[in-house]
Amino acid sequence: MARRQLALAAATLHLLVCFADGKQMNHAPSSVTRITPNSVTAKLATEITFTGAKDGDKVQFALHCGKVTSPSSTIEGGKATITIEDEAEVLKLCYQAEGHAVVEEQTSVTLAVVSPTDTGAVTKLIPSTVTQGTATPITLTGAAKAAKAVFVPVRANCRDAVPNVDIDRTGKGVFTIEGPGGNYKLCYQAPGGGDSVEQNPETGAIALLVEQVEATNENHITSISPATVTSNVATTLKLAGAKQGDKAKFIAGTSSCEAETPPDKDIGAGHASFIVSGAGTYVLCVTAKGASDSVQQEGITLTVIAAGAARNMVGRWSSKQGAVDCSKLSQVPYCSSQGSSTCDGSFAIQSGIGYKCFWNTAIWPPKCDADMSTEERGMICQSNSCGGSPAMCW
Structure with missing residues (x-):
């Protein structure tokens, strides 16, 4: 009996081995998650x-x-x-x-x-010009939430492109184009799709101009005005040669533009307000639109003087044994260093004569100014006159 059971077990083992060797056993069904x-x-x-x-x-x-x-x-x-x-x-x-x-x-x-993406889904771009390598939010008019898009050179084929920028509910996406400057076209993918379709609506092909990044020139800014300001006083400076997207910064003349933090003051309007702390001579560092450098501008310096009145500014009054009550003055060497709220209470000094400042809206940008071309307007140092309010007298 025992011998028969042993033979049956051996046969069963042989059968299992045959199934394994002959690959008769099926693997367990897969489960896709x-x-x-x-x-x-x-x-x-x-x-x-x-x-x-x-x-x-x-x-x-x-x-x-x-x-x-x-x-x-x-x-x-x-x-x-x-x-x-x-x-x-x-x-x-x-x-x-x-x-x-x-x-x-x-x-x-x-x-x-x-359904396949429509070739006229997007009808307009805002803006239509960007700078190479700069992350720029672009609104795609007509684009749907959760769609994807990418810009490629006009000679490229959208079928070979992979839209990878997500579009939000406002039709906006943030694009960074590292390729060379020139004209680019829009490849768009409708929400949930897998295609890439060039946008060419009835109003005309969607085109984006990518401006090539260039190094900042050392003569990018040709002059500044005024060239002298007061320490810690906000002063509006004009910068001749500034273009949209340019940035600037003043640093001590003993420093290097390359070693300092990059310029961050937007001067694209051709003027900007600066606050410089500490008396001395400063140089101008500029980064042109799209550039990543910081270049000192040749021949451009800013003189920063300490706040307060110097003796030579009131020489005429001293020669007449006059006495100036400084507590009644908020004088500054340039009216343009004052804002609109404090302009009427400040003064400009020229050759020892004081002139009342006024907010000049006839120029752009408006600024605190003084008319020194005549002694009839705004002069506060003249016989039998206190220049207006008793609070301005000395």
């Missing part, structure tokens, strides 16, 4: 990754898996290329592991199929 992407464009061949799939297994997307007997695509390297002709909100994954029947994967693994 995720697909990427989960939305594709109709009629476009798209590579989809099947997380959890095994090579050799077959897949197909359908409304119902009951009638799918032999899925049309085979998994290789965890991926399969799928083409679906018609749009659909939800398609189920029909999966067939090797040696098993077709099964319907869990309801969380579904695919959406959207």
Whole structure:
């Protein structure tokens, strides 16, 4: 009896080995937990990754898996290329592991199929000019939330491009174009799609001009005015030669523009307000639009003087044994260092004669100014006059 049981066990073991050697054993069915992407464009061949799939297994997307007997695509390297002709909100994954029947994967693994992207979806760009290498928010009029876009040179083909900039609900995306300067076209992808379509609406092709970045010239700014300011007093300076997007900074004359932090004051309007602390001579560092350097401007210096009245500014009054009550004055050497709220209470001094400042709106930008061309207007140091308010007398 024992001998018969031993023989039966040996035969059973041999049978199991034969199944293994002959590859008769089927592996357990795979379970796909995720697909990427989960939305594709109709009629476009798209590579989809099947997380959890095994090579050799077959897949197909359908409304119902009951009638799918032999899925049309085979998994290789965890991926399969799928083409679906018609749009659909939800398609189920029909999966067939090797040696098993077709099964319907869990309801969380579904695919959406959207219509091809319209060539006229985007009708306008704002702005239409950017600087090479500079991150710039661009509004795409007509673009939908969750769409994607990319700009490529006009000679490139959008079919070879991959839209990778997300568009928000306002139609805006932030684009950084590292390529060479020139004209670029827009490749757009509708939400959920996988295509890349050049935008060419009826109003004309969508074009973006990319300005080539150039190094800042040492003669970019040719002059500044005024060239003397008071320490710690906000002063509006004119900078001849400044262009939109330029930035500037004043540093001590003993320092190097390259060694200091980059300029951060926007001077694109041709004028800007500066506050410089500490008396001395300062040089001007400039970064041209789109450039990444910081270049000292040749022949441009700013003299910064300490606040207060110097003896030679009131020489005429001293020679007449006059006495100046400094508590009643907020004098500065240049009216332009004052803002509109303090302008009327400040003075300019020329050759020992004081002139009342006034807010000059006849120029741009408006500034605190003094008319020194005549002694009839604004002069506060004249016989039997206190220049207006008693608070201005001395």
